[in-house]
Amino acid sequence: MMSREKFPDDMLVCRCEEITAGEIRQAIREGARDVTGVKRRVRAGMGPCQGRTCEKLVQQILCQELRIDPRQTGRSTARPPVRPVPFGELAEGVSKNDL
């Protein structure tokens, strides 16, 4: 079983949004019961990597705090674009006559 020391409160879990393990625990105390619930409360998983880096850690903290099986934590829904896209790239191929 994981101990709280594995995820100290000041440990950065979501690097994109700078969310710590303590903030995720707070979200759980406020009612988050799955990855999506944590995401809605503290934005963990909403950064440029779309949770690829932090989702597993969020799931582990949920399991530890709620004493639930990893299958009960759910997964977040990826929202496009999955990477930042410069406006110029989006407008490529669009001439002034098209506007």
Ligand code: FES
């Ligand atoms: S590390 Fe959490 S969204 Fe990228």
